[in-house]
Amino acid sequence: MTTSIPNVLSIAGVDPSGGAGILADLKSFSALGAYGCGVVAALTAQNTRAVTGVHTPPVEFLQQQIDTLFADVRIDAVKIGMLGTAEIVGTVADRLAHFQASRVVCDPVMVAKSGDHLLAKSAVAMLREALLPVSFMITPNLPEAGVLLETRAPETVREMYKMAERLRELLPTSSERWVLLKGGHLPGNELVDLLFDGDRMVELAAHRIDTRNTHGTGCTLSSAIAALLPQRSGLNPVEAAVRDARDYLLRAIAASGMLQVGSGHGPVHHFHALWARPSAGN
Known part of the structure; x- marks a missing residue:
């Protein structure tokens, strides 16, 4: 547990609408008491x-961003989001290993809420081989889990249990590592996520909130976990961080109607606990 305000880094893409990517991550970090840093991938x-378009920086400049930051700033946790290409995935994995980064939360972003692909197929193998070994936790949804394991996505909670076990096998067995398998793609009014460390499976349930404002939910959850991991202690600090991060996200979704951003899948309300609700007369 970090006694001072933790410095948490997001390595991800930039979504100009602010609902996902680094901008959403920084909002989550700030709302949950962490100082946010960002490397644009x-x-x-x-x-x-x-x-409608994706542009990636030269990997030499990506490495320069990471190296310059770690040379000066103590980083207490890292959230990994959209990386895009195999070369970028490999560079990020190499630098995190070089700096022995701790509490790396990897959200294997592959497809946007709109259905647009954000990770090249050639990058999936690099993600498995290079990035997962340096990750403390991975947070795939069901389609992403299917891609990582080269199989179909689970269709029941029972199948999720088996997939969580297989996903854990992709992570190093010599140290504490976690899988958070998100079940939001299953039908029904109840959402079930599974948290697994290779020994204990924790089933986390919640009621589904009826809203279209789900843009950036995966980014927000993984960044909330990264912000809270350095701040939790006790018997089960990782489980506590995940439970608190899920609660934060659910409240952000429930309050998303306060915002009016775009005409598609709107963002969640990252600052729902900090911003005053508008008065009826406004």
Whole structure:
């Protein structure tokens, strides 16, 4: 547990609408008491309805961003989001290993809420081989889990249990590592996520909130976990961080109607606990 305000880094893409990517991550970090840093791994032309373009920086400059930051700033946790290409994935994995980064939360971003692909197929193997070994936790949704394991996505909670076990096998067995398998793609009014460390499986349930404002939910959850991991202690600090991060996200989704951003899948309300609700007369 970090006694001072933790410094948490997001390495991800930029969503100009602010609902996902680094901008959403920084909002989550700030809302949950962490100081946010960001390394830009991709630029997107994006709104709440579609991704119309992606531009990635030269890997030499990406490495320079990471090296310069770690040379000066103590980083207490890292959230990994959209990386885009195999070369970028490999560079990020190499630098995190070089600096022995701790509490790396990897959200294997592959497809945007709009359905646009954000990770090249050639990068999936690099993600498995290079990035997962340096990750403390991975947070795939069901389609992403299917891609990582080269199989179909689970269709029941029972199948999720088996997939969580297989995902854990992709992580190093010599140290504490975690899988958070998100079940939001299953039908029904109840959401079930599974948290697994190779020994204990924790089933986390919640009621589904009826809203279209789900843009950036995966980014927000993984960044919330990264912000809270250095701040939790006790018997089960990782489980506590995940439970608190899920609660934060659910409240952000429930309050998303306060915002009016775009005409597609709107963002969640990252600052729901900090901003005053508008008065009826406004």
